[in-house]
Amino acid sequence: MTLLEHGPEQVGLLSRSPLVDEDFDQHRFRIHRETMTSPIVLAEEMARIFDRCWLYVGHESEVRNPGDYVRRPVGGRPVFMVRGAKSGQMHVFHNTCPHRGAVVCRHKSGNSKVFQCFYHAWSFDSEGALVGVPGREAYGSRLDFDALGLRPVARIESYRGFVFACFDPGVPDLVSYLAGAREHLDLIVDSADGAMEVVKGTNEYGIDANWKLLAENSLDGYHAVPTHDTYFKYLVGLGTDVSGGVTGVGRGLGNGHAVIEYTAPMGRPIAKWAPQFGEQAKEDIAKLRVELVARYGEQRAARMADHNRNLLIYPNLVINDIMAVTVRTFMPLAPDRMDVTAWQLAPGDEEPQLRKRRLDAFVSFFGPAGLATPDDSEALESCQLGYTSGGVEWNDLSRGMTRETNSSIDEEHLRAFWRQWADQMGAGGREESR
Amino acid sequence: MTATVRSLNLTTLTRADVEDFLYREAALLDDWDLDTWLTLWAPHGVRYVVPCNDTPDGDPDSDLVLIDDDEQLLRARVERLNSRKAHREFPHSRTNHQIHNVVVGPVEADQLPVAASFTVWRFRNGKAAAFVGRHRYRLVGDGNELRIQFKRSVLDMTEMRPAGDMAIIL
Numbered sequence: 001m002t003l004l005e006h007g008p009e010q011v012g013l014l015s016r017s018p019l020v021d022e023d024f025d026q027h028r029f030r031i032h033r034e035t036m037t038s039p040i041v042l043a044e045e046m047a048r049i050f051d052r053c054w055l056y057v058g059h060e061s062e063v064r065n066p067g068d069y070v071r072r073p074v075g076g077r078p079v080f081m082v083r084g085a086k087s088g089q090m091h092v093f094h095n096t097c098p099h100r101g102a103v104v105c106r107h108k109s110g111n112s113k114v115f116q117c118f119y120h121a122w123s124f125d126s127e128g129a130l131v132g133v134p135g136r137e138a139y140g141s142r143l144d145f146d147a148l149g150l151r152p153v154a155r156i157e158s159y160r161g162f163v164f165a166c167f168d169p170g171v172p173d174l175v176s177y178l179a180g181a182r183e184h185l186d187l188i189v190d191s192a193d194g195a196m197e198v199v200k201g202t203n204e205y206g207i208d209a210n211w212k213l214l215a216e217n218s219l220d221g222y223h224a225v226p227t228h229d230t231y232f233k234y235l236v237g238l239g240t241d242v243s244g245g246v247t248g249v250g251r252g253l254g255n256g257h258a259v260i261e262y263t264a265p266m267g268r269p270i271a272k273w274a275p276q277f278g279e280q281a282k283e284d285i286a287k288l289r290v291e292l293v294a295r296y297g298e299q300r301a302a303r304m305a306d307h308n309r310n311l312l313i314y315p316n317l318v319i320n321d322i323m324a325v326t327v328r329t330f331m332p333l334a335p336d337r338m339d340v341t342a343w344q345l346a347p348g349d350e351e352p353q354l355r356k357r358r359l360d361a362f363v364s365f366f367g368p369a370g371l372a373t374p375d376d377s378e379a380l381e382s383c384q385l386g387y388t389s390g391g392v393e394w395n396d397l398s399r400g401m402t403r404e405t406n407s408s409i410d411e412e413h414l415r416a417f418w419r420q421w422a423d424q425m426g427a428g429g430r431e432e433s434r
Numbered sequence: 435m436t437a438t439v440r441s442l443n444l445t446t447l448t449r450a451d452v453e454d455f456l457y458r459e460a461a462l463l464d465d466w467d468l469d470t471w472l473t474l475w476a477p478h479g480v481r482y483v484v485p486c487n488d489t490p491d492g493d494p495d496s497d498l499v500l501i502d503d504d505e506q507l508l509r510a511r512v513e514r515l516n517s518r519k520a521h522r523e524f525p526h527s528r529t530n531h532q533i534h535n536v537v538v539g540p541v542e543a544d545q546l547p548v549a550a551s552f553t554v555w556r557f558r559n560g561k562a563a564a565f566v567g568r569h570r571y572r573l574v575g576d577g578n579e580l581r582i583q584f585k586r587s588v589l590d591m592t593e594m595r596p597a598g599d600m601a602i603i604l
Contacts, residue, residue: 108488199496199497199498200489200492200496200497200498201485201486201488201489201492201497201498201499202486202487202488202489202498203486203498203500203594204486204487204488204593204594204595205593205594205595205597205598205599206594206595206596206598207598207599208561208598227521229517229519230510230513230514230517230519230520233510233513233514233517233519234507234510234513234514237506237510238506339595343498344498352495352496355496356495356496359494359495359496359497359498359499359502360502362498363498363499363500363501363502364507364510367498367500368500368594368598368599368600368601369484369500369501369599369600369601371510371511371514373599374520374521374522374523374599374600374601375520375521375522375601377522377598377599378521378522379521381559
C-alpha cells in the first residue's frame with residue numbers, strides 16, 4: 001500500500017513516503033528513521049493505530065470479585081476496568097465524569113460498589129449507572145439521567161482472561177483480530193491448565209526511546225547473546241549448560257502479530273529444569289512435564305515445556321514466556337519517550353515452592369532492576385540518541401528475508417510488525433509481493 | 435569503626451556508630467568499590483530486597499519485586515556492574531547515596547534493626563534521577579565488625595518511570 005492509495009487528503013501528513021521500504025529482489029527491508037523521531041508520525045499513530053486497534057487493558061484475575069477495579073491508562077487515555085457488582089460483567093469506562101470531566105476512579109485499585117466524583121459528588125454504581133446527583137430537583141424533569149452514566153469504551157472483549165478494549169466501534173471482533181497469536185496464547189494458558197493469574201506487584205518504568213523500538217526489542221532474538229552477556233554469565237555461574245545456544249524460528253502471525261519460538265539455556269517453570277531452579281526442583285518440574293504429556297500428548301507438551309515464546313500482539317502488547325511469563329505493554333508519550341508497564345503471569349494454583357522459583361527466575365532477568373532489562377533500555381536509548389546524529393536515514397531490517405524459514409535471530413517477525421504498521425499508516429512501499 | 439571494635443555487643447552501639455557504618459556503605463557505593471561493599475555483608479544467608487513501587491509491602495516469596503538477591507545473585511549483580519558488559523552502567527553513573535532519619539534498635543535475636551531514609555541521586559548522560567525511600571536493615575556482629583544480614587529498600591516513588599530504571603544499587 002502506498003501513500004497515494006489512501007487518497008489525497010492524507011498526502012503530506014507524513015513528510016516522506018515510503019517510510020517502510022521493501023524490495024525482495026534487492027534484499028532490502030528498511031525503516032526510515034523518521035518513524036522513530038517525528039512528532040507527525042506519532043500524532044498519526046495515535047489516530048490510526050492506538051485509536052483503532054484492540055489494546056490490552058488487564059487480566060481478569062486482577063478484578064476477580066464483584067466491584068474489584070483497576071485504574072490505568074490504555075492507549076494514552078485514563079480508563080478503569082471494573083467487575084460489575086450486580087452483573088459480574090467486566091466493564092472498561094472512560095475515567096471522566098460525564099458531568100464536568102473530573103476523574104471518577106482515583107485509586108489505583110480496590111473494590112467499590114459506588115464511584116463518586118469528588119468535584120460535585122455525582123455518583124455511579126459499578127455498572128456505570130448514575131445513581132446520585134446532589135440537588136437533583138434543580139435539573140427539572142426533562143433531563144435524561146440515564147444518558148449521563150459512565151461512558152464505556154467503544155468495545156471490550158476478552159480472550160482467555162486477557163481483557164482488551166478498542167476505541168473504534170467498527171473494529172472486527174477480538175478473536176479475528178488476534179489471528180495466529182491465539183494459538184500462542186492458548187499454549188501459554190493451557191500449560192497452566194487454563195488458570196493464569198497476575199502476580200501482585202507491577203513494574204512501571206520508562207525508556208527515553210520510541211515505542212516501536214521496544215516492540216522490536218521484545219522479540220529480537222539477534223540481540224540476546226551480545227546484549228545480555230552478563231545474564232548468560234550468571235547462568236553459567238549457576239552451572240547452566242549454554243552449549244545448545246538459542247535456536248528457533250520467527251514468523252508473523254497476521255495483523256502485525258509475531259512470535260519467536262526457540263530453545264535456550266534458561267529453564268522454564270513449566271516444565272524444563274535448569275540449574276537456576278536448584279536441584280530440589282528437578283522432581284517437581286519433571287512431574288509437571290509428565291502431567292503436560294498426559295493432558296496434551298508428547299508433541300504439544302514438548303512445545304509447551306521446552307520452547308520459549310516471545311509473542312507480540314500488535315501494536316503494543318508483549319507476552320514473553322521464557323524463564324517466567326511477563327506481560328508487558330508500552331505507550332508513547334513523545335517520539336522519544338515511552339511508559340512501560342509489566343506484570344508477571346503465573347498459574348493460579350501453583351505450589352508455593354514452584355512460585356518462588358518462578359519469581360526468582362523472573363526477577364534475575366526482567367524488570368527495571370533485573371540483570372537484563374536495564375541493558376535493553378540502554379540499547380533503545382542509544383538507538384534513539386544515534387538517530388539524532390543524522391547522516392544515516394534508514395535502519396536495516398532485512399536479516400533472513402530471502403530464506404524460506406526465518407530463524408528466531410532473523411528479522412521476519414519484526415518485518416511482520418512493520419508491514420502492518422506501514423499499512424495502517426499509509427507509509428509502506430513494496431517493490432514486489434512475495 | 436573504633437566504636438564497633440570497642441564493643442561487639444549490639445545493645446551498646448550508639449546511633450552514631452550505626453550511622454558511621456551506613457555512611458561507609460554509602461561511600462563505597464558512590465566510589466563504585468563494589469567488591470569492598472560485598473564484604474559489608476554477613477557471610478551466609480543474606481538477602482537484599484527492593485519491592486515494586488506499587489507494592490511497598492511486597493513479599494518476595496509470593497509477590498513480584500524489583501530485587502530479591504541472595505548471596506549468589508548479589509555477587510552476580512556486583513560482577514555484572516564491575517564488567518564492561520553492564521551496558522546500562524558502562525560507563526558508570528555518578529551517584530550520591532544520602533542517608534538520614536536513622537532509627538536504631540532494639541536488638542532482637544542477635545540482630546540490630548535499623549531504619550533509615552535514603553535519597554540516591556544518579557547522574558548519567560546529562561540526565562538526573564533521584565531514588566527516594568526508606569531502608570530497613572538487620573545488622574549482625576561478625577568478629578569485630580558490623581555486617582548486613584538483611585536489607586530492604588522500600589521506594590517512595592509511586593512509579594519507577596521518572597528514574598527510568600534502577601540498574602544501580604541503592
